[in-house]
Amino acid sequence: MTARRYFILIIAAALFFIYGCSDLKKRSDYSNTPIPARFLHLEKDIQAFKKNVGHNKYDSLKIIYGDFLDIYTQSVLGLGKSGDSSLHQNLSTFLNDTSVQLILSNIETQFVSTNDIDAEIRHGLQGLKQNLPDLITPVVVYLMSGLRYNVVLSDSALGIGLDLYLGPESNIYERAGVPHFRRDNSNPKRIPYDALRGWLMSEIEISDFKLIDHIIQYGKTMAILEELYPDVNEEYLAGYTSAEWKWCLENEALIWATLIESKTLFSKQGEDVRKYTADGPFTTGFPRESPSRLAVFIGWQIMRSYLDRNNVTWSELLVLQGPEILNNSNYKPE
Numbered sequence: 001m002t003a004r005r006y007f008i009l010i011i012a013a014a015l016f017f018i019y020g021c022s023d024l025k026k027r028s029d030y031s032n033t034p035i036p037a038r039f040l041h042l043e044k045d046i047q048a049f050k051k052n053v054g055h056n057k058y059d060s061l062k063i064i065y066g067d068f069l070d071i072y073t074q075s076v077l078g079l080g081k082s083g084d085s086s087l088h089q090n091l092s093t094f095l096n097d098t099s100v101q102l103i104l105s106n107i108e109t110q111f112v113s114t115n116d117i118d119a120e121i122r123h124g125l126q127g128l129k130q131n132l133p134d135l136i137t138p139v140v141v142y143l144m145s146g147l148r149y150n151v152v153l154s155d156s157a158l159g160i161g162l163d164l165y166l167g168p169e170s171n172i173y174e175r176a177g178v179p180h181f182r183r184d185n186s187n188p189k190r191i192p193y194d195a196l197r198g199w200l201m202s203e204i205e206i207s208d209f210k211l212i213d214h215i216i217q218y219g220k221t222m223a224i225l226e227e228l229y230p231d232v233n234e235e236y237l238a239g240y241t242s243a244e245w246k247w248c249l250e251n252e253a254l255i256w257a258t259l260i261e262s263k264t265l266f267s268k269q270g271e272d273v274r275k276y277t278a279d280g281p282f283t284t285g286f287p288r289e290s291p292s293r294l295a296v297f298i299g300w301q302i303m304r305s306y307l308d309r310n311n312v313t314w315s316e317l318l319v320l321q322g323p324e325i326l327n328n329s330n331y332k333p334e
Contacts, residue, residue, distance in 0.1 A: 025230035030126035035137045037125055039118045040064065042072065042143040043107055043162055049091035058082060068141060068157040076145055076152055076159075099176075104144055106172055107162045110188065114142060120192035127228040128196075131314040135203060140195070147176055151198035158199050165191055181281040181292075185239070193229065193237055197221055207321055210266045211259075211273050211295070216322035218277075219299030223307060224314060226300075238300065244291035251286075252301065252333040255294055258285070305329040 042065065048057055062069045062082060070081040079094055080087035094100055118140070125137050138158040145152065145161030152159035165188040166172055173183045200221045206213040225237050235245030248255070259265045264272040275284055280292040291297075306329035312320070 027123070027229060027231050028127065028227075030123060030130050033126040033130040035122070035125050035129050037122050037137055037140065039114065039121075039140045040142070041114075042069075042141050042159075043104065046072075046091070046144070047095060047104065049088065050095045051092060058088065065141065066154075066156070068139075068154045068159065071152065071154055072141075072143060072159065076143070076149060100144075100146070102175075103147070103163050103172055106166050106170060107144060110166050110170075111142075111162055117188070117191050121195055124192060124196040124225075124228045128200075128224075131227075132318070134315075138199060147172075147178060150194055153198060153202050158195055160191060160195050179281070182279075184241075190236075190239075193225065193232065194239070196228065197225060197237075197239075200224055204318055208268075209273070210268050210322070211276060212265050212326060213322040214273055214277055215265075215295045215299040216302065216325050217299070218293075218296045219301075219303030219325070220317060222296060222300040223303040223317070227314075234300075238296050239293070240291050240297075243289070245297075247287075247289050248291065248294070248297040251290070252297075255286075255298055256331075256333045259298070301333065302326060302329050302331045305331040 045061055045064070048061075058069075059082075065072075073079050073087065073091065074081040077094065079090040095104075121140055128135050129137055136156055138153075138156055141152075141157050141159040142162050143152070143159050144163050145159075147161075147163055149159075149161050150164050152161065163172070164182075165186050167188065168183045168186050170183075170186065172178075173186065201217065204217050204220050206217050222238060226234065229237060235242055238245065240248070259276075264275075267273070276295040276298075277293060282288045283290045283292055283294050286294070302325065306325050309330060310328060
């Protein structure tokens with residue numbers, strides 16, 4: 001497993017129909033694969049701190065949530081960690097803020113039950129356990145992120161910010177000034193795929209930090225997601241709208257030519273990496289119709305080309321490095 005203290009990820013998503021294409025495959029049945037999956041609701045448990053209840057309550061929650069609780073209160077909310085003298089007062093003040101109360105109320109209304117989401121995540125985790133048995137099965141923690149993060153990870157926990165999945169029509173986003181491209185990505189049906197994508201991205205190691213390594217990291221993630229959820233539309237898995245996915249398909253050769261001609265494919269420069277991996281309304285240097293995160297699309301196409309020509313297990317795939325996969329993919333978009 002990739003060494004990490006914690007990992008926070010903002011994930012783009014998209015709004016369109018998930019199911020319905022006639023050429024989608026039937027998913028594998030992993031229901032007999034046992035996993036120690038737990039689904040916890042920190043967005044509910046944390047509300048005990050509306051009153052300054054002190055150390056005992058925090059300690060009792062830490063027994064349930066472990067170190068993830070400190071990651072949440074310190075790194076997500078910025079309120080401190082266990083042992084900080086001001087933590088409990090900070091939590092009480094935060095949770096009694098009228099804006100925070102409104103977000104929590106909307107979460108409660110939107111997510112009366114997470115049973116369907118639980119089942120879809122469980123399917124993915126069972127598939128990972130069957131094909132990658134050494135991978136840790138995380139505890140799934142639903143939480144309120146303060147409109148900051150879709151996914152928050154620790155070594156053993158997969159946190160999901162429900163407040164970023166209230167639906168594009170939620171007035172919360174208008175009041176908070178959330179950008180339109182993120183509001184459009186707040187469909188709650190996105191949760192299982194965003195969550196599994198986040199967990200996989202944190203587990204797939206890269207030996208170098210060239211742009212190609214990041215592109216192949218995305219490609220591996222998408223290839224595994226496609227195996228787990230073959231009955232989900234590919235543009236939905238990738239987090240694009242149908243129009244954005246269509247643009248990528250029609251301009252695949254342009255994207256690849258730009259990467260080659262600009263000599264950024266093997267760049268380690270942060271600006272070059274961010275151009276193709278960062279979330280946003282579009283990709284700088286391309287038409288405004290383009291989506292952001294073009295590394296997701298290109299990485300997936302390279303991986304598909306590679307897998308068409310090479311028979312590897314999931315475990316073997318994870319340890320292959322970016323340049324090796326590219327060289328053996330025969331990827332040549334026209």
